[in-house]
Amino acid sequence: MAKLSDKVIITCALTGSVHTPTMSDALPITSDQIAEQAIAAAEAGAAILHLHARDPDTGRPSPDPALYMQFLPRIKQSIDAVVNITTGGSMTMTLEDRLAAAVAAKPEMCSLNMGTMNFALHPMADRYKNWKHDWEEPYLRNSDDGIFRNTFRDIEKIYRALGEEHGTRFEHECYDVGHLYNLAHCIDRGLFKPPVFLQMIFGILGGIGPDLDNLMFMKRTADRLFGNDYRWSVLGAGKFQMPFATQAALMGGNVRVGLEDSLMLGRGRLAANNAEQVAKVRRIVEEMGREVATPDEARQILGLKGGDHVGF
Template identity: 35%
Template sequence: MNHEVIVTCALTGAGDTTRRSPHVPVSPAQIAESAIEAAHAGAAVVHIHVREPETGAPSRDVALYREAVRLVKESGVDVVVNLTAGMGGDLVIDAEDPLKPVDGTDLVNAHDRLPHVEELLPDICTLDCGSLNFGEGNQLYVSTPDMLRTGAKRIQELGVKPELEIFDTGNLWFATKMVEEGLIDPPPLFQLCMGIPYGAPPDPGLLQAMVHLLPEGAQWASFAIGRDQMPWVAQSVLLGGHVRVGLEDNLYLARGVKATNGQLVERAVDIVQKLGADIASPDRAREILGLKERVNA
C-alpha cells in the first residue's frame, strides 16, 4: 500500500464531453479556474489539455496553453503543472481507401507535438507510449517506437519529467525499454490508463500484473474511466500507486449528478484518507517524482 499519495486532476481532456456537462472547462480562463479549484481540494498535480474556446474542440495552440498556465501561476496557488503532449497522434482513415486520411485526422511528427512544452517548460508532460485502436470506427492513435524515442530524447533535453502513458501491456513493455536505454531519467513516472477502448480493460488483476512489470524504482499512478474512476482510486493506493481523477475521465459524482473537478478531487482525497494514507503536498510531490527546480518558475 502507498501511504503518501499524489492526487492528479485531469481537468478537461480532448474528448467530446463539453456538450455532456456544463462543468467541463473550455477556455484558458475556465481551465485555470478549474485547476485552482482542484488544487484547493487537494490535487498536487493538474493535467492540462486545451480546447478551442469557440467550439470546445481539442487544440494544440501554444497560445492557449500559454494563457492557461499563466493564469494558474499568477493565481499564487501552488500546484505541479502537467501538460499533455499526446495531441497530434490522431489518424482517421477511409475504410475503402485506408491510405486516405479523413476529417478528424491530426497526425504530426514527434517534435511537432512538443512546441508548447519547449516554450513553457512544465514540470511534467505526457508521452503516450504506443499506438491504439481508439474506440469504434476507423480512428487510431499513432505513436511509433521511433516517434517515442525522438519525443523522449527531446523531453529529456528540456529537463521536463515525462509521464509515460500506458494504455496496454505492449505500451508498458516499450516504455520500460526506453528506461533501459537511458531515454527516461530516474525515477521513471508511469500512468496506467485503464478502460479506454480498446486498450487495457479495467480489471484489478490486470492492474496488479502491470504493476509487477514496472521497473525497479518507478513511481506510478493509475486511473479508470467512467464509473470505475473512484473504485480505481482505492485499487491504485492498495497496490502502492498514486491516483488520478477529473473530468477528462469521468463526468459524474453519482448517478445523474454531474461533478466538478474540485468535487472529484475531494472524493478521491476522502477515499485515500479513509484507507489510512496521507495526501502529498505539491512540494512533497516534487520530491517524490524527482522534479527539477526551475528558476522563476
C-alpha cells in the same frame, strides 16, 4: 506524519480531448474556465494538474500554444501545483502539433503515451442526439478508423525535445501491458532516468480492460521490469474512475481523477467541476489512513526540476 514515499499524489486531468461540450456543461473550455478549475482542483488536494487546451468558441481540442499561455501564467501565479502538459493532444493532431505547447512552456512534467494504439471513442456518440457543435459527432464516430500514433521514433523525439532539452520529466501513460515493455526498452536505451512515473490506464476501448485482475497484472509486470525505480498511479476511465483509484490507493499507489477521464462524480450524477472529484478521492485516501502529497512533496518523490524552471 507518513514517510514521503507513503504519500499519495493526486493528479487532476482537467479537460483532455475525449469528452465533448455536449456531454457536460462542467467541462472547462475557455482559458478562464480552465484556470479557475485548475486552481480549485489544486486547493482541493491535487498536487499535479494535467492540462490540455480547447478552442474557446467550439470546445474542440487545440494544440495552439497561444491558448495555453492564456491560462498557464495565471495558474502558476495562483497556486504551487505541478503543471503537466499533454504531448498526446488528440489522435487527430500531428506530432508536431502535439509538441508545440509543451516545447514553448517547458513544464516540469508532460504526459507521454507509450505506444501506438486504437483509441476508440465512437460508442459514446450513440448516447447523444442533439449536439452543441457540428464537429463533435464526426470526431467521435470517426475514431473507429483512427490510430493514435506513438512509435518508438515519436517517443524518442518527445524525450529529446523535452526531457533532454528542458529537463522535463514524464507521466508515462500505459494503456496496455505492452506499453510497460516499450518503456523498459526505452530505459535500456538510456532515454529515461529513474524514477519513472507510470500512469496505468484502464477502460479505454483499444487498451487493457477495466478488470481489477488486470491492475494486479500490470503492477506485477511493472515490479518485474522496473524494480524499485518507478512510481505509479492509476486512471480508471468513466465509471471505473473511483473504484480503480480506491484499489490503487489500497495497493500503495497514486491516483488520477478529473473530467478528462470521467464526467461523473458517482452513479447517475455528473460532477459539477474537477475539484469535486479531487475532494472525493482525497476523502477516500484519507479514510484509508494515507496522507495526500503536497506539490513540493510530489516534486521530491518524482525528481522534478521545480516551478521556477519553466517557460511561463
